[in-house]
Amino acid sequence: xxxxxxxxxxxxxxxxxxxxxxxxxxxxxxxxxxxxxxxxxxxxxxxxxxxxxxxxxxxxxxxxxxxxxxxxxxxxxxxxxxxxxxxxxxxxxxxxxxxxxxxxxxxxxxxxxxxxxxxxxxxxxxxxxxxxxxxxxxxxxxxxxxxxxxxxxxxxxxxxxxxxxxxxxxxxxxxxxxxxxxxxxxxxxxxxxxxxxxxxxxxxxxxxxxxxxxxxxxxxxxxxxxxxxxxxxxxxxxxxxxxxxxxxxxxxxxxxxxxxxxxxxxxxxxxxxxxxxxxxxxxxxxxxxxxxxxxxxxxxxxxxxxxxxxxxxxxxxxxxxxxxxxxxxxxxxxxxxxxxxxxxxxxxxxxxxxxxxxxxxxxxxxxxxxxxxxxxxxxxxxxxxxxxxxxxxxxxxxxxxxxxxxxxxxxxxxxxxxxxxxxxxxxxxxxxxxxxxxxxxxxx
Amino acid sequence: xxxxxxxxxxxxxxxxxxxxxxxxxxxxxxxxxxxxxxxxxxxxxxxxxxxxxxxxxxxxxxxxxxxxxxxxxxxxxxxxxxxxxxxxxxxxxxxxxxxxxxxxxxxxxxxxxxxxxxxxxxxxxxxxxxxxxxxxxxxxxxxxxxxxxxxxxxxxxxxxxxxxxxxxxxxxxxxxxxxxxxxxxxxxxxxxxxxxxxxxxxxxxxxxxxxxxxxxxxxxxxxxxxxxxxxxxxxxxxxxxxxxxxxxxxxxxxxxxxxxxxxxxxxxxxxxxxxxxxxxxxxxxxxxxx
Numbered sequence: 001x002x003x004x005x006x007x008x009x010x011x012x013x014x015x016x017x018x019x020x021x022x023x024x025x026x027x028x029x030x031x032x033x034x035x036x037x038x039x040x041x042x043x044x045x046x047x048x049x050x051x052x053x054x055x056x057x058x059x060x061x062x063x064x065x066x067x068x069x070x071x072x073x074x075x076x077x078x079x080x081x082x083x084x085x086x087x088x089x090x091x092x093x094x095x096x097x098x099x100x101x102x103x104x105x106x107x108x109x110x111x112x113x114x115x116x117x118x119x120x121x122x123x124x125x126x127x128x129x130x131x132x133x134x135x136x137x138x139x140x141x142x143x144x145x146x147x148x149x150x151x152x153x154x155x156x157x158x159x160x161x162x163x164x165x166x167x168x169x170x171x172x173x174x175x176x177x178x179x180x181x182x183x184x185x186x187x188x189x190x191x192x193x194x195x196x197x198x199x200x201x202x203x204x205x206x207x208x209x210x211x212x213x214x215x216x217x218x219x220x221x222x223x224x225x226x227x228x229x230x231x232x233x234x235x236x237x238x239x240x241x242x243x244x245x246x247x248x249x250x251x252x253x254x255x256x257x258x259x260x261x262x263x264x265x266x267x268x269x270x271x272x273x274x275x276x277x278x279x280x281x282x283x284x285x286x287x288x289x290x291x292x293x294x295x296x297x298x299x300x301x302x303x304x305x306x307x308x309x310x311x312x313x314x315x316x317x318x319x320x321x322x323x324x325x326x327x328x329x330x331x332x333x334x335x336x337x338x339x340x341x342x343x344x345x346x347x348x349x350x351x352x353x354x355x356x357x358x359x360x361x362x363x364x365x366x367x368x369x370x371x372x373x374x375x376x377x378x379x380x381x382x383x384x385x386x387x388x389x390x391x392x393x394x395x396x397x398x399x400x401x402x403x404x405x406x407x408x409x410x411x412x413x414x415x416x417x418x419x420x421x422x423x424x425x426x427x428x429x430x431x432x433x434x435x436x437x438x439x440x441x442x443x444x
Numbered sequence: 445x446x447x448x449x450x451x452x453x454x455x456x457x458x459x460x461x462x463x464x465x466x467x468x469x470x471x472x473x474x475x476x477x478x479x480x481x482x483x484x485x486x487x488x489x490x491x492x493x494x495x496x497x498x499x500x501x502x503x504x505x506x507x508x509x510x511x512x513x514x515x516x517x518x519x520x521x522x523x524x525x526x527x528x529x530x531x532x533x534x535x536x537x538x539x540x541x542x543x544x545x546x547x548x549x550x551x552x553x554x555x556x557x558x559x560x561x562x563x564x565x566x567x568x569x570x571x572x573x574x575x576x577x578x579x580x581x582x583x584x585x586x587x588x589x590x591x592x593x594x595x596x597x598x599x600x601x602x603x604x605x606x607x608x609x610x611x612x613x614x615x616x617x618x619x620x621x622x623x624x625x626x627x628x629x630x631x632x633x634x635x636x637x638x639x640x641x642x643x644x645x646x647x648x649x650x651x652x653x654x655x656x657x658x659x660x661x662x663x664x665x666x667x668x669x670x671x672x673x674x675x676x677x678x679x680x681x682x683x684x685x686x687x688x689x690x691x692x693x694x695x696x697x698x699x700x701x702x703x704x705x706x707x708x709x710x711x712x713x714x715x716x717x718x719x720x721x722x723x724x725x726x727x728x729x730x731x732x733x734x
Contacts (some may be wrong), residue, residue, distance in 0.1 A: 070453065095455050095463055104467035206457075208464060240454035 008156075008419040014212040016409070017399035018107035023065075024212060024411055025094060026107040028220075028404040029086070029112055029200065031075050031243025031266055032362060035396070035404045036093035038066035038101040041410060042165035061266045062412050064391035066101025068093050077262050078114025078217075080199040087203045094207055108204055111220045111407045113244045115192030117157070119257045119347075120148055125184040133166065133175045133183055139421035141185045155194040157216055159418035162188050162254035171252070184272035189419065190216055190258050213411065218246025218258050218407030225360040225384035226250055226401075234248035235356035236349055237384070238340055238377075239402060242266045247340055249349060254415075257347045261339040265363035274322055275328045278306050290322055293330045299323040326368075333366065337376040344377075358384035362400035511546040513718045521545045521577040528583035539563065547572050548584065556581070563608045590632060591617055593651075595625045605632035624663075625654025635660070636676070641681050645688060659704070667714075668694060670701045680706055 018024040019041050026037040039062045070092040074085025100103060124145030128137050129148065142161060150156075166170040166180035175183060204211050221239035222231075227278055234251040243264045249257040268291075273283035290304050302322035349355070357377050359369065364383050373381045386405035388397065396404070449674050455463070465471050492498050512518075516537060525533045553571045560569035560581060570582040588600035589610045598611035600620070607629070611617060621639050628635065635652050640718050642649060645664070653669070660677055662670040672680050680703040688694040693701065700712035702720040713721065 018603065091457070091460045092454040095460055098463065098467060136604050208461065 008417070010318070011211060011213050012420065013412075014107055014210055015109065015121070017384045018075050018210075018212050021106075023103055023107075025097065025108040025209065026404055026407045026411060027090065027093070027108045027110045027209075027247060027402075028217065028375045028407065029080075029090065030072055030217070030241050030403075031078050031113070031264060032072055032241070033069050033400070034072045034075075034086075034089045034093045035069045035401060036067070036090075036097040037064050037392070037396070037404050037408060038103065038105055039063065039408055040101075040103075041412070051225075060228040062151050062390070062408065064389060064393075064396075065378070066097035066099075066104065067393050067396045068096030068100060069396070070096065072242070075113065075114075075186070076243055077264075078112060078241065078260070079193070079196050079335075080203065083199055083203060084202065085204045086199075087444070088205055091207050091210070092257060094209070103298070106208075106210055107212040108209040109215065110200060110204060110211060111203050111215045111217040111403050111406055112196060112200060113217040113241050113246050113260065113403070114262075115196040115260075116193045116262075117190050117216055117218070117246070117258050117261060118150065118154070120150065120189040120191070120277065121256070122146060122148070122159075122187040123191055124187070125182060125401055128181055128183055131179055133178050133180065133441070135176060137183055137443045138164075138176060138185075141183045141419050142421055146149065146187065146188050147189070149377065150189075151221070153194050154191040155197050156189055156253070156402050157197075158188070158219065158258075158415075160188050160254060160415050161185050161418065162252070165234040167299075173252075184404075187272065188254065188256050192216070192221075198389060214403045215401035215407055215410055216246065216248070216258055217241070217407075218248040218260065219255050220385060220404075220410055221360050221386075222248040222250050222255060223247065223409050224386035224406030225358050227255075232359065233354040233356070234352035235358060237355060237358045237360060237415070238345060238364075240264060240336070240359060240361035241403075242362060243335060245340060245363075247343060249344070249347060251352060259343045259347065261343060263336045263339060264361075267336075268329050268363070268366075271328050271332050272325065276306060276318075278308065278324075282307060286325065290325055291329055292322070292326050292367040293328075293333050293372045295323040295326040299326060324371070330372070333363075333369070333372060336363075337373060341376055354380070356380045358382055360384040360386070360399045361404040362398075364399050378440050445726075456600065488612075513549045516622060518548045519545045519577050520551060520573060520579050522546050523579040524574070524580065525581045525583060528566070528581075528585055532563065532583065532585055535563055535565070536560050536569075536583070542579070543575070551579065564640060565609055567606075569603075570724070579685040588617065590623050591620045592628055593622060601629055601632055603632060621649070622651030623654065624651055625657075627657040628652075628654040638662070638672075638677060638681055641678055644685050645694065648694065664694065667699055668701075671704050673704050673706055676706070683709070698704060 015024070016248070022041050024039050024041070026039060028035040041062045041369055050434040070089055074080060080086045094105070122145040124141050124143075126137065126141040126144045163170065163186040164175040166175050166178055167185040168173055172178070174393070178301055183433045196438075201211055216241050218237065222237035225237050228236050231250045231253045234249070236247055237250045239248075241264045242263070244262040244265050247259050247261070247265050248255050269280060269284045272287055273280050276283065278286070286304060286306070291390030292299075298324035303319040304322060304325060306318045306320060308318075310316060353377055357373075357380060359373060359381065360383070370381070370383055384400070384402070385399050386397070386402040389405055389408055392405070472508070492501070523540070523544070525541065527538055528536065530734050533683060539559050539562070542551075551573070553573070557569050557571045560566055560571070565585055565636045566583055567586045568584040573578045586602040586606060588599050589603040591611055592599045592601050595612075598614060599619065600608040601609050602608050603625070614622065616733065621635075623632070623635055629655070638652060639649070642662065648664045650663045650665055653663050655661050659674040660672045661683065662672065664670070670681065670684050682703055684693065684703060695719035697714035698715050699713050702710035702712065
């Protein structure tokens with residue numbers, strides 16, 4: 001546990017250093033594309049507005065000065081598959097963004113969608129030493145949370161305190177300074193596959209970048225796509241990416257649950273390629289231009305040329321009607337949405353006061369999804385687009401960039417995590433004493 | 445068929461590193477300024493590594509400099525001396541030996557000024573190069589105020605006691621008062637004040653004598669002298685003059701009016717006066733008539 005604490009703290013320190021220097025890169029390693037944004041932090045806002053959250057919901061402290069996307073290579077289901085290819089793709093994206101920004105970046109914050117994220121709810125309780133709750137008490141209660149055995153090959157990605165309770169009062173955002181006897185806290189912990197993190201770290205290192213932070217892309221998309229009251233009242237964000245669909249449940253502005261379905265837009269493309277016997281890139285093109293999930297009578301007459309350059313005239317002149325295409329796409333999307341529904345049900349989403357579901361990510365741009373999704377997910381579904389941030393190019397404002405934008409917001413205003421509090425000092429001497437005793441026993 | 449292997453747009457590792465390097469501000473600065481300066485310095489260094497080329501360059505530079513210096517605009521053809529008498533001007537020409545025409549670059553004006561001011565007769569010299577190639581010296585001469593007699597001869601001093609010139613004979617400047625005695629040149633202003641005070645007896649004054657480098661004697665004709673005290677000689681002199689005006693003191697037969705002790709003025713009588721005085725005192729008393 002201490003190792004994790006240390007590594008996360010070094011990442012935090014790195015992030016702080018990057019903020020000091022004023023330039024940081026945001027890297028979204030996805031299955032279908034790799035996006036790199038370069039942010040410039042101009043420090044706190046100059047012209048007043050220091051009270052409250054300031055203009056643009058507090059995001060105007062940074063500005064996007066470089067953006068670049070590239071086709072992702074070597075990533076499957078949100079996980080790194082061929083490391084050299086991924087490294088080259090990251091290099092391409094970073095180089096393009098650096099060229100646009102005309103500035104060199106040394107620190108990157110990375111988000112990942114794969115790695116089979118698992119959520120854990122932890123609870124801890126501790127007696128307060130003094131009258132008032134101090135920061136040390138908060139740190140102690142966080143340490144007191146009983147950490148489940150999540151396995152050796154997994155790594156903690158987020159560990160965020162989501163709720164504090166002081167005696168019988170619960171729902172405290174910040175207990176510091178309040179008077180009470182017993183402090184309890186609920187913590188949300190997200191773990192992912194450790195090997196994925198290792199691989200990613202290696203790729204980022206090979207690009208001469210320092211890792212300044214890691215985040216789950218479902219969490220980042222949630223920050224970007226959910227509006228403030230949705231985050232407050234309870235909502236789920238479904239980030240439909242290329243190879244994986246992440247979902248995150250928010251309430252009271254904290255993520256309380258996150259999961260991922262290993263299905264995404266690339267599977268749809270794969271279905272089209274297989275069903276129509278066409279190359280993958282042609283299938284992708286047909287999907288983006290003609291795809292849909294709700295067929296109408298008009299679609300029977302809408303013939304799509306499949307093309308091809310095999311030299312076989314009959315094969316190269318094939319056409320397919322749009323309703324046939326929809327017939328291929330729809331089952332896969334339905335499967336995806338049903339999977340999401342199942343995960344949400346498992347998480348107990350229907351107990352939340354508000355059942356808002358926001359679809360975002362590249363695959364959410366599929367026409368007709370706003371008709372199909374309510375049938376499976378319930379009535380409160382909307383297609384979300386990420387918040388607008390300053391300086392973001394028009395091409396990067398779409399739903400596909402939800403997690404990049406969310407990561408930018410996360411970089412500017414990171415959520416308090418467990419490792420942001422000083423580890424209580426009392427843990428150390430006891431352990432070292434025990435170590436000394438053990439050493440004595442072993443050697444004498 | 446389209447080529448199956450599409451070129452990957454990814455930059456190679458070295459291209460990526462090169463781009464990052466080029467975006468490093470310090471490196472860009474080095475590339476923009478350090479590298480050209482370095483190359484230039486290296487090239488120059490290599491070129492001048494050989495002694496012959498160095499030599500040739502120095503000679504060429506000297507030649508160009510000489511050509512510029514010898515342009516007619518910079519040549520000085522004559523020296524004009526204003527405000528100096530003929531002898532002084534002659535002296536200046538003697539001690540500032542310049543063979544015209546000379547380039548104004550070779551003229552050291554401060555040195556010329558210093559040398560001109562070394563002359564005793566010159567109080568101040570302003571040197572400049574006038575347009576038309578004329579070296580202009582504006583001389584302020586010292587005006588002699590007194591004649592000072594020393595063991596070596598006669599000298600003319602100005603009002604501050606600075607030496608102006610030698611004098612062959614006293615008769616050459618009868619208009620100036622005469623001083624004598626060692627170190628008299630240090631107190632010329634005081635002497636001049638005394639002379640000014642003694643205007644009523646001006647016709648009788650032969651000169652002032654500095655005694656023991658501390659006090660003045662006013663030497664009058666007929667072998668008379670007024671010995672003045674060290675402190676406040678003016679007041680003492682004024683007293684003597686007042687006495688003279690009231691009682692014709694100096695017209696009487698006395699050799700010295702000694703004012704050295706202001707509380708006790710003393711007169712030294714002349715030989716005849718002493719005898720007369722004695723006669724008066726020691727004359728046999730006339731028998732009183734019964």
